Amino acid sequence: MMERVTIFCFEASYAVALALELLQLMKPKPLLRVLGLGFGSAGFLAHTLFILAQPPSLADPLGSVLFLAWILAIFYLYGSVHHRHLAWGLFVLPFVLGLIVLGELFPSGLTAARGSLWDDLLHLRGERFWGILHGVLLLCAAVGVSVGCVASVMYLVQVEKLRAKTAPGQGMKMLSLERIEAMNRRAILWAFPFLTVGLLVGIGLQVQRNEFTEGWSSPKILSVLGLWVVFAILLYLRYGVHVRGRQAAWWTLLAFGLMLLALVSGHPFLQGGTS
Numbered sequence: 001m002m003e004r005v006t007i008f009c010f011e012a013s014y015a016v017a018l019a020l021e022l023l024q025l026m027k028p029k030p031l032l033r034v035l036g037l038g039f040g041s042a043g044f045l046a047h048t049l050f051i052l053a054q055p056p057s058l059a060d061p062l063g064s065v066l067f068l069a070w071i072l073a074i075f076y077l078y079g080s081v082h083h084r085h086l087a088w089g090l091f092v093l094p095f096v097l098g099l100i101v102l103g104e105l106f107p108s109g110l111t112a113a114r115g116s117l118w119d120d121l122l123h124l125r126g127e128r129f130w131g132i133l134h135g136v137l138l139l140c141a142a143v144g145v146s147v148g149c150v151a152s153v154m155y156l157v158q159v160e161k162l163r164a165k166t167a168p169g170q171g172m173k174m175l176s177l178e179r180i181e182a183m184n185r186r187a188i189l190w191a192f193p194f195l196t197v198g199l200l201v202g203i204g205l206q207v208q209r210n211e212f213t214e215g216w217s218s219p220k221i222l223s224v225l226g227l228w229v230v231f232a233i234l235l236y237l238r239y240g241v242h243v244r245g246r247q248a249a250w251w252t253l254l255a256f257g258l259m260l261l262a263l264v265s266g267h268p269f270l271q272g273g274t275s
Helices: 007-026 029-052 061-082 090-104 117-122 126-163 176-206 219-240 246-264
Strands: none
Touching: 007 029, 029 061, 029 090, 029 176, 029 246, 061 219, 090 126, 090 176, 090 246, 126 176, 126 219, 126 246, 176 219, 176 246, 219 246
């Protein structure tokens, strides 16, 4: 049964959930929100079954974005229940859908790698262990970057809403600017340590393979290095010179773009090294 679940199943469910969220914004009705959450939950269930039946590899661009989209789907469901009166799904679901569509644009080794993730987890040793650890750390960093990006979009929309002086009770209901900024800050603080350790593990693997001076021009390595530099600048702006608000939001969006480039690039540290 699980083998019959395809990417289209949960992709379509998320799309319907987003459409219902948009309809709820135009014509607020409790039934629409319940239906939207129902389709979102069905999409998450199908998404989970797909990952269990056809475990993707973190070395594969589609595998990376499917895992990230799955984690963000959890973030969507939690926020939709916890902040049930807010337009939560309108901001998170586009990221979930966008990641899935982005992954489908790149060649995938998903079928050939079926079961490879579970095999890797059961036989972690040597260079394979460090390669998997490197990928997992970057994935954890990507979660933080994505949450920070969602918060940044929320912040920019809320700023424009306040500038337009929308009457209370009209338009989409959102968190306050202070709470959105706090979410962005926590996401950045979450992501940076994972990104730093993941980058150090990757450099260590380069040294172990005697490839320290080779491969530095690859999109994967350059995007991860660029992402780390952007995060260092963002942390300096926030805690060094206490820059907040729109500038921090735009830097976070830049970090998200670099993170996407890193995810869709080939992952050399997970493709080899079985010793």
